Structures are given as structure tokens and as C-alpha cells.
Amino acid sequence: MVAAHAPADGEALLDWNESPIGPPALAAKRVIDAAGRLHRYPRGLMEEVTELAAAHVGVAPDRILLTAGVDEAVDIALSLVERGWGTRPGFDGYEDRIRANGKRFHPIALGPDWQPASPPDQGLGEGDMVFLAQPGNPTGNLLPAAWIDAVRAKAQYVFIDETYHEFSTRPSVLHAARDEAPDGAVDKGLLVYRSFSKAAGLAGIRLGCLIGESTVIERLEPVRRFMPIDAVSLNAxxxxxxxxxxxxxxxxxxxxxxxxxxxxxxxxxxxxxxxETETNFVLAKPWEWASAPMSRQFDRDLVRVKDCAAVGLAGWLRISVGSWDDQARLGASLGRVAK
Structure with missing residues (x-):
């Protein structure tokens, strides 16, 4: 069930990755100020944003690689391995990118509670990278930390996608890794992705960063496309x-x-x-009798929700956390269905 497209911007409720409180003021100012320089290459901006991103996540700049979204981060990371693994249900972008890069994809089944149905597969080892979103997408939940540790002990690389980390109750795996290695050593097999477009609800840009051990980042940097991030996104x-x-x-x-x-x-x-998930959306399963009338009412009221059937959660809807006005409109629409 997906509501009809709005005929004009701002009339429909937010999608699940948009900011309910608008854009950051300084981001908007920098974009406006940069408009007169769009005829020039954004020289120095990659370095500036890299420094800012490193300070934000608490690592050295040589451990950060800016990417044009998670798809580019996955593509770059896959250059290190022969095979990719991911959960089902799970973010289908991992499987799509693994296959697009000519690598074999191995699914990790989640049970009815959206948790791993079994211990890590014995086939994990050299040449394998496991992609895990924490919190999960589309489930919005967290995998057991002990299970993730077991995966990290077996796979050559584990890619932890912390796109929704800001909305989660669990500390970043980066903090845990520092605690595990007080001598300053960094796990070469751990890659972490952070999305600034999602963390700030800046759905109009594609920008994030890949975080890893410095020699791994140095190996990955040449794989990145030339100037992959546009000046507008960098300034934002x-x-x-x-x-x-x-x-x-x-x-x-x-x-x-x-x-x-x-x-x-x-x-x-x-x-x-x-x-109630650990992200900026929630999941809801309508009663069967309510599904069709709800869909029709949402279409009339321009209420946007995401049908999760295509991502392995048949019968579930993903509904974004919006502004208070958005949520009042949603409540009114639901009230019209319930009459």
C-alpha cells in the first residue's frame, strides 16, 4: 500500500527518510552561498567534509572515505572480497549491489521475530563480507550483539550499516571496537557506514562515509570514482x-x-x-479487513506509507515519524477509516 503521489511539493506526509523539522539552517545557507560557484569544481570540499565527518564520528581523518550514498560504499567495499552475505528479510540494496558486481550472494535467514534463525554459517571465512544494517532495514530492530561478534570472528570482513544509528538505543559498533582494543589497535575486518543524508533527514542529497582501519581505507580510496559527490551535497x-x-x-x-x-x-x-523500531519509522500490520479501505483513504488524504511486501515483510507498512502536524493529519485519516 503506497499512497498516491502529491500533485505539489509539501502536500503529502513525509517519506521515511525526510526530516520532520526541515533542513539544518547552516546546510541551507552553505548551499545558497555556493550557488554562485557551481561553475567551478568543489576543490577542497572533499577534504573539508572528511575532516568534519572524522570529528563527528570520533576517528582520525585517514579512517574516513566519503561516498555518494551506501550503494557506492557497498560497491567499493566489495572490491576486497569474492562473496557477499546479507540477511533476509533485509535491505535489498546489498543483494542488488553484490550481484551487480558479479559476486555471489549468500542469504542469512531471519526468523519470524526478525532475528537470526541459526548461528553464523560454517561456510563463512576468507573472501567473505557480511552486510548488516544496525538498526535493521526494513525491520528497524537490532541483531544480538553476541551474534554479530560471532559473525565478525568468522568472516574476513563485516560491513555494519549504521544509517539509522542516531535513532537507536545501542552504542555504535565503533565505540565497542575502541573498548575491545584499548591499545589503539583497529579491527581491519570491520567497515562501518554512516549516512549524513539519513541522519539529518536530507533526503535530497546522497552522501555518507565509510569508516575502517587506515590501511584498508587507503586500499579502497583508488576504487572510488573521481569526484563522486557534487558540490551541493558537499556544502550541505x-x-x-x-x-x-x-x-x-x-x-x-x-x-x-x-x-x-x-x-x-x-x-x-x-x-x-x-x-516501535530503532529508526525514524515504525512498522504496522493492518487487520485484513482494514487494509483496502485504509489504502483508499490514504490515497485521498495524500498520506504516504510504504508497503513492505517487496522487502520481505508481507502485510506490514512502514510509516515515517513526521512532524506533529503530519502525525495529526495521519491520525485524522485513520479516524475517517475507522468510522
Whole structure:
């Protein structure tokens, strides 16, 4: 069930990766200020944003590689290995990119509770990279830390996608890795991805960073395309990273509004189950009798939701945490269905 497209910007409720509180002020200012320089290459911006990103995540700049979104990060990382692994249900982009790069994909089955159904496969070893989103996508939940540790002990590389980390209750795997190696050593087999476009709800840009041990990043840098990130995205990211309080404010809103959104959905009586996730969206499973009338009403009211059937969660909807006005509109739409 996906609502109809809005005829004009701003009329529909937010999609799941858009900011419910607007863009960072400094990001918008930097983009506007840079408009008069779009005829020039963004010289020095990659280095500036790399420094800012390194400070933001708490690592040295030589451990950061900026990428044009997670797809490019996955493509680059795959140059290190022969095979890729990922969970099912899970983010289908990993499997798509693994296959597009001519590598073999191995699924890791999740059970009905969206947790691993068995210990890590005995086939894991040299030449393997396991892709895990934490929190998960589309499940929005966390895999057991002990299970992830077991995977890291077997696979040559583990790629942890922390796109939704800011909205999660679990510390970053980067913090855990530092605690595990107080002597300063860094796990060469661990790659971590962070998305600035998702963390700040800047859905209009494609920018993130791949974090790893410095010699691994040095090996990956030549694989990256020449100037893969445009000047607009770089300026937006620089402004965002110069305004850290924005992400604090966005996170605080999402955490408060996420709980309220779940209460609204449960209170409507239209859903058999509602799951409060560790991300900026929630998952809800409508009663069978409510699904069709809800879809029609959402179309009329320009309420955007995502049908999760295509990503392995048949019957579930992904609903974004929006502004308070957005969520009031959603509640009103649900009320019209329930009448």
C-alpha cells in the first residue's frame, strides 16, 4: 500500500527518510552561498567534509572515505572480497549491489521475530563480507550483539550499516571496537557506514562515509570514482556537520514522536500489530479487513506509507515519524477509516 503521489511539493506526509523539522539552517545557507560557484569544481570540499565527518564520528581523518550514498560504499567495499552475505528479510540494496558486481550472494535467514534463525554459517571465512544494517532495514530492530561478534570472528570482513544509528538505543559498533582494543589497535575486518543524508533527514542529497582501519581505507580510496559527490551535497554536509545541535534536535523529536506515532496507530484499532523500531519509522500490520479501505483513504488524504511486501515483510507498512502536524493529519485519516 503506497499512497498516491502529491500533485505539489509539501502536500503529502513525509517519506521515511525526510526530516520532520526541515533542513539544518547552516546546510541551507552553505548551499545558497555556493550557488554562485557551481561553475567551478568543489576543490577542497572533499577534504573539508572528511575532516568534519572524522570529528563527528570520533576517528582520525585517514579512517574516513566519503561516498555518494551506501550503494557506492557497498560497491567499493566489495572490491576486497569474492562473496557477499546479507540477511533476509533485509535491505535489498546489498543483494542488488553484490550481484551487480558479479559476486555471489549468500542469504542469512531471519526468523519470524526478525532475528537470526541459526548461528553464523560454517561456510563463512576468507573472501567473505557480511552486510548488516544496525538498526535493521526494513525491520528497524537490532541483531544480538553476541551474534554479530560471532559473525565478525568468522568472516574476513563485516560491513555494519549504521544509517539509522542516531535513532537507536545501542552504542555504535565503533565505540565497542575502541573498548575491545584499548591499545589503539583497529579491527581491519570491520567497515562501518554512516549516512549524513539519513541522519539529518536530507533526503535530497546522497552522501555518507565509510569508516575502517587506515590501511584498508587507503586500499579502497583508488576504487572510488573521481569526484563522486557534487558540490551541493558537499556544502550541505559541511553545513550540517558545523551545526551538530541540529542532529541532536532531530533525534530528540524522532524519539518523542515515534512513541506518540505508535500510540496513534494502536489507538486507531486498525492494526493487528505495531512495532516501535530503532529508526525514524515504525512498522504496522493492518487487520485484513482494514487494509483496502485504509489504502483508499490514504490515497485521498495524500498520506504516504510504504508497503513492505517487496522487502520481505508481507502485510506490514512502514510509516515515517513526521512532524506533529503530519502525525495529526495521519491520525485524522485513520479516524475517517475507522468510522
Amino acid at each position: 554536509a559541511a553545513g550540517l556537520l558545523e551545526e551538530p545541535e541540529f542532529m541532536v534536535r532531530l533525534t530528540a523529536h524522532v524519539l518523542e514522536a515515534r512513541t506518540a506515532l505508535c500510540e496513534t496507530l494502536r489507538g486507531s484499532g486498525l492494526f493487528a500489530e505495531v512495532r
